[in-house]
Structure formats: C-alpha cells, structure tokens
Amino acid sequence: MNDQTRGAVDSAELMERLLYEVKRVVVGQDHFLERVLVAILAGGHLLVEGVPGLAKTLTVKTLARTMSGSFKRIQFTPDLLPADLIGTRMYNQGTGEFSTVRGPVFANLLLADEINRAPAKVQSALLEVMEEKQVTIAGESHLVPTPFLVMATQNPIETEGTYPLPEAQVDRFLMKVLVGYPSEEEEAVIVNRVTGPSISVSPIATPERLTSLQDECGRIYVDPSLLQYAVRVVAATRKPGGYGLEDLDRYIAFGASPRATIGLIEGARALAFLRRRHYALPEDVVDLVPDVLRHRLVLSYEAMSDGVTADQLVTRILQALPVPERPLESHVRAPAQ
Template identity: 50%
Template sequence: MSSPHPTGSNQESSRLLGEAIAQVQRVIVGQEHMVEQLMVALLAKGHCLLEGVPGVAKTLAVRSFATVVGGSFSRVQFTPDLVPSDIVGTRIYRSSQEKFDIELGPVFVNFVLADEINRAPAKVQSAMLELMAEKQVSIGGHTYPTPDPFIVIATQNPVESEGVYPLPEAQRDRFLLKVDVPYPRGNEEFEILRRMSVDPPTSTPILNPDLVRGLQRQASEVFVHNLVAEYIVRLVLATRTPAEFNMPDLTSVIQIGCSPRATLGLVAASRALALIHGRDYVLPTDVQAVAKDVMSHRLTLGFDAVADNIPPSQVVERIVAMVPPPTPVWNQGQQGQGAHPGQRPMQRQPDFS
C-alpha cells in the first residue's frame, strides 16, 4: 500500500529528522540526548520537561529546536505573581463596540516554552494542566483549541527551593518525557567557549507544521509486535508490584508505581525513536532507550528512599535491567509478515522469541 505521507519512506523521514537534529546541534554543543528526546516528544505528540541547573542551554536548545521545526513559538517566563489570564488570555471590554472581546494569550502557538514552570502558583498550574491535557483553554464560557501541532516544553531548576512551587503529580504525569540535562563534559565546554565567544551560530528551518503532522502520523503507524507490547506492560507492572518480578527490595522504595499513561507513553516514544532511526517497527532497545525519561517522573518514592537520596532514574534502570526483553529473531524469508493491514511491508521484519 503506497504511503499517504508527504514525507515518503521511513528512510527519507529519518534523513529529514536527522538533518533537523543536526541543525539544532550547530547551536547546541553536546546534549545529544536532550535534542533527540525533544524530537521524540514532538513526533509522539507529547510534552517535554527539561530539568537542569541554570546555564546548560535548556532555553537555547528549545529556541533553536522551534526554529528548525518551523511554526510559531512563544516563551513564557513563569514567576510567582503570574495569573492564568497572563498565559491563556482574557476578556477585554471594547467601549467603542460596547461588548467584550477575547484577547488570546501567548500559548496559542505551536511551541510554548514554559521557562521555570515550577515558579508559578497553583492557579496557573491548573490552567497549564487543561492546556496540556486537552490542548484547549476555556475563556468566558467558550473553548478555544490550540494550533496543531502543539507542544509544551517546560524547564525547571532543581537546585532552588525559595519561591518555588513543586509540580503536582497530576501535572508531572502530563509530561511524556522528563529529561535531565547534565553539565557539559570538558571537551564540550572548550567547544562552547570556541563557538560562542566569536559569532554564535544560528540554525535554519528544515521542517514546517504540515511536514510535522505527516511525520506524527507516520510515527503513530510504526509497527509494535505483541511481545514488545507485553514487554512494555511488564516494565510498568514491575513499578507497581516489584516483588512479583524478583525485586522485593524495591517494595519499600516505590510508594506509587507508574500510571497507564506511562504504558501509552512508552509505546508512543518508542515508535517515534524507531522512526528517527529509519525503521517502521519497534525493537526492545527503543523501549529501553526511552524508559528512564518516560517513567522516572511518574514514580513516587517512599520516605526512606527520598531520605537516602535514591533518584527515580536509578530505580527505573534497575527495573529495565531485571525485566527480560523479548529477543529479535531476524528472518529475511518472512519479509513484511506480522504487519497490520495497511502497514507498508518492512525490509527486514524481526520476529520475537
């Protein structure tokens, strides 16, 4: 069946996505994982939370990413005195017309950069929750949908505690990915100095909203084998009942396991990563590559684990190491078998054992 997508084959899509990622890398030194995960979030139609100390190029990465992908972009700096109408819009009285008009806020764009999102109070967080979950806002009894594609990329600073409102669990769960942004390595720091101290490079647009919508459809059609789907479910179940998966020591560590949104997020993120790598099927390695960023922020650790400074990412790494994945069995004689109806036949489709 011929592809309905304007982007053509998976190899062509992968080349296009690789070119877009390379354009962001012209500006951002290192941080390959963060840039790739931003693209995964976009293809999977999910939101992304970046956490790192100040000055590690979180905001610059998002600005460069929005430029490369095309579409409209706005940055909202979250502060403790922010109110919901500052971000979603409000009703304004026009005396000349003797009626109220709706003035839409800065979030009606394709890319919203919510800078230091944990600085805003509860009312703003609730407005963001509707925006992220429903991709719409309600003003004056009317509902206004956001543009398509729409993605919220938020940043937060993990070291400050003064004037900060920690994100509630419900809102953290709305983020498909939470990416930890580390300090650059020594050679990368030198490259930052060399590249940014003269004339900083800029990125050029590669994609546009129509192309992005086509790529998102293509990512949603990437084939997931039943055994890979079962592996994803086992990973999530292991966070809820670790003793059943030979990890009784994690029972006291994990207070609340991952929600079903983690299961859906693992499938969506794995499909997006497979498309970036030019495949139209998901491998267990795709699931393992996104597991930490999809699951860590959805875990609630017990008091003792928090007191012992056990990071959630370490718990997820342990679960991924302990839950056995299915093994791909390559059989070139069964080309295209196992794909669902309407799926393009794959060049080398693996079976699993």
C-alpha cells in the same frame, strides 16, 4: 526497498537535516535533542531538569525556527496568574464589546521556564492545554496550533520558594529529561560560537509536514511481545514484589499510570522512526524507560531517608525483567504494511 521503507528513510533524512541545523547553534546535548524530537513525533510534552545556562531555551527557540513554527516563552513567577498563560476577555471601550486576547500558550513550541516557581493554580492552568490541545476562555474553547509541544524546565538548585508540581500534571509529561554540564571540549566550542559571529538557521520543515510525520510514526509496527514488555515494566513499578523485587515495595508509594505504558510505545515508535526503521525494537523501549518513568514514581519517606532515587529503582526493574527477543525484519514487514 519497498515504498514503505523508502518513505521511512526519506522522512528520517528530513529529521536528520532538522537536527543538523539545530546542532549548528546548539553544542552537545545529543540525548536532550533526541528526546525533544521524540516528543514532537510522539505528540508528547517534555519536563527538563537542569541548572541554568545549559541552552534549554536556545534549543527550543532554534528548533522552532527550523520548523517554521511559532515559539513562546513564559517565565513562571509566584505572582503569575492563569490568565497570563491562556489569555482572557478584555473590554473595548471604543466598540463597547468584549474581545478575546489569547495568551502565550497559542504556539507550536511553548517553553514554561522554571515551572515550579508558580503556584499550583497557575501550574494547573496548563493541564487542559497539555491534554486536550485547547483552552477555555469565558466558556469558549480555542484550539492551539499543531503540532504543539510544552517543554517545562525545573531548576534543581535554589528550591526555596518553589511549588512542587501536582502529580496529575507531572503525569501528563511524556518524559522527564536530565540535562547535565557539557564536557570541556564542548564548552570550548560553546564559547567560540557565542563570542563569534551569529549563526542563522534555515527552515527545514513546516508545522504541516511535522504533523504528517506524526501520522507516519503512528504506523510504526510494534510487536505484541514488545507491548507486553512495556506493560510488565510499568506494572513492576506498582507491585515490585510480584516480579521478584520484594525489597522495593517499601520504597515506592505509588507506581506509574497507564500513561507511562502508552508513552513507552509511542516514544519507541518515534525513536525507531528517527533510527530509520518502520518497526520498533526492544532497545527502543529500554532506552526510553528511565526518561518515561523517573517522574511518575512517587517515592515513600523510607526511600527519601535511605537516599534511594527513582532512577535507581527503574534500573533495578530493568535488570529484573527479561527483554524480549528482537523480531526479525521479515516477521514485522507483513504486519507493518
């Protein structure tokens, strides 16, 4: 085992320990937990959709404790103001000077709960901090802590009085993850844990260590054929007819942006990292395609009237495009070093 492979295994073991500590509190939700770790390692943000009571807040709060990071939660409401998120300048009568009061966005893990309940002006206040990792208050720029993850939740029920997210903001989320109900066995364990003695989690990593893991993920090797496959998948959402999917043209008004292609590659690197590899495989990309693309497709009115969903369109695209062959480990070892 060379030094690079040994380092990848050690780092993956650290992430497994972190995941194990979170699962001492959070029951089930394996897919959701994996995607949260992928987002952290890839330096992206998560949009989560699920009904209330599925441990979305608990997951992020517990994860913040295991990584010794700061956690803030914002409950989005119709009367929320941009200053309630990023902060503002306040006058101190005692000193006669203005001081900057930072908002809750200054945290390693930020939970934007029910983000679609606030007006577009408030939603857009997150744009700069999600993209640039900084906010501007009274003309001065302030950097947020690193690593920085925004996890925004949406409630699929009770849509009355909500404001759909602008496409410009939706595109800044690396993935949109759907969280479902637990199984009967999982729900029984949930009830036992909630009604039993409280469980305390131990810090496993530091924000500085997670930042170094992000750098390690950036060195994961991606074969050119895999990169080209990601490009073709995203391009097929823009012009399905060019890939033998003429019947989908009428369903897609706008396809995914290049951010989707970047997200597929960065996410595949993070997933390969979690799977103890120093190179990405086709299944790493395929596994992430639904989560990376479902929120980036703007469907036509015809798709809505026919009941066609973004997930169904993504599935058709994956079925139509051939997956590249798995590269041999001997082939990827040299470029990855």
